[in-house]
Amino acid sequence: MSRLLYSACILVLSLATANVAAGSYADRDDVKAFVATVAAKHKMDEAELLAIIAHGVKKQKILDAISRPAEKRLNWGSYRNIFLEPRRIAQGVEFWKKHEKLINDIAAEYKVAPEIIMAIIGVETRYGRLTGGYKVLDALLTLGFDYPKRGKFFRGQLEQFLLLSKEQGLDATELTGSYAGAMGYGQFIPGSYRAYAVDHDKDGVADIWNNPADAIASVANYFAKHKWTYGDLVAVPITLNKGQVISDKLITGSVKPKKTVAYYRKAGVPIPRQIRDDEKVALLKFETADGVEYWLGFDNFYTITRYNHSQLYAMAAFQFSQLLKTHVIMK
Numbered sequence: 467m468s469r470l471l472y473s474a475c476i477l478v479l480s481l482a483t484a485n486v487a488a489g490s491y492a493d494r495d496d497v498k499a500f501v502a503t504v505a506a507k508h509k510m511d512e513a514e515l516l517a518i519i520a521h522g523v524k525k526q527k528i529l530d531a532i533s534r535p536a537e538k539r540l541n542w543g544s545y546r547n548i549f550l551e552p553r554r555i556a557q558g559v560e561f562w563k564k565h566e567k568l569i570n571d572i573a574a575e576y577k578v579a580p581e582i583i584m585a586i587i588g589v590e591t592r593y594g595r596l597t598g599g600y601k602v603l604d605a606l607l608t609l610g611f612d613y614p615k616r617g618k619f620f621r622g623q624l625e626q627f628l629l630l631s632k633e634q635g636l637d638a639t640e641l642t643g644s645y646a647g648a649m650g651y652g653q654f655i656p657g658s659y660r661a662y663a664v665d666h667d668k669d670g671v672a673d674i675w676n677n678p679a680d681a682i683a684s685v686a687n688y689f690a691k692h693k694w695t696y697g698d699l700v701a702v703p704i705t706l707n708k709g710q711v712i713s714d715k716l717i718t719g720s721v722k723p724k725k726t727v728a729y730y731r732k733a734g735v736p737i738p739r740q741i742r743d744d745e746k747v748a749l750l751k752f753e754t755a756d757g758v759e760y761w762l763g764f765d766n767f768y769t770i771t772r773y774n775h776s777q778l779y780a781m782a783a784f785q786f787s788q789l790l791k792t793h794v795i796m797k
């Protein structure tokens with residue numbers, strides 16, 4: 467085959483691939499069946515939904531991205547370095563100071579520590595700077611219909627997304643988010659948006675993409691609904707005595723506090739004196755390049771994992787919240 471002909475073949479092939487990629491989800495039988503079900507279930511206009519779906523495009527980048535989440539690749543040491551770094555702290559201090567009254571009012575209304583709300587928004591999107599450049603419609607269609615491993619979950623989110631755009635009067639073909647369809651300052655997936663997003667400034671829409679008041683209140687509401695208890699402990703580090711080793715048998719793997727402090731004390735874990743014997747806690751282990759860290763996680767720590775199930779995420783958010791607090795409240 468001549469080089470020229472070969473190039474021509476490649477060109478034709480890539481055009482064909484482009485055509486397939488650009489082929490409308492609205493023409494696929496599985497998508498049509500999904501739309502029919504959603505329309506019937508929620509009394510929505512099927513043709514209108516298909517017209518929205520027709521804007522969605524399959525994106526290989528989305529499939530590539532979902533296959534490598536940070537939590538699975540990194541240990542705590544690397545994870546911490548990504549999130550607890552000076553620039554993010556500076557951005558947090560700046561954002562907090564700029565919206566200080568709003569943040570204090572929201573924290574008081576929802577009874578959630580302001581520093582944890584600020585930490586979450588910082589860890590998620592650097593205070594609205596990185597809210598994701600994908601069309602949510604592309605993300606949810608690609609993952610819902612071309613990522614069988616979690617297709618069911620993302621089809622459920624697509625259903626929520628179609629509902630939320632209708633309820634809020636938002637254009638489903640324009641809304642943006644992460645490769646997994648997480649949206650706005652706090653990266654809410656559509657189901658979380660419908661359950662927890664708040665129209666704090668009462669202008670008729672819960673705008674978590676551009677309105678800091680709505681975005682901050684939505685995160686606060688998420689934490690309140692997941693039982694954040696104002697003033698309670700979140701996590702406490704354990705300092706082992708010299709030469710002491712903690713058996714892995716004591717690490718439950720679950721973040722939900724199930725055992726009492728008394729139980730761990732009896733097993734030899736050196737828990738600070740001021741913590742009550744009857745408190746329920748989970749003993750957690752984190753690996754770093756230098757060794758391991760042990761922490762006690764309380765109910766509030768478990769609440770952070772309701773936002774993101776990774777223990778590393780929760781620990782990063784907690785430690786970031788403490789740094790922010792030091793810089794803003796205790797300055």
Ligand SMILES: [Ca+2]
Pocket residue numbers: 664665666667668669670671672673677680
């Ligand atoms: Ca609003």
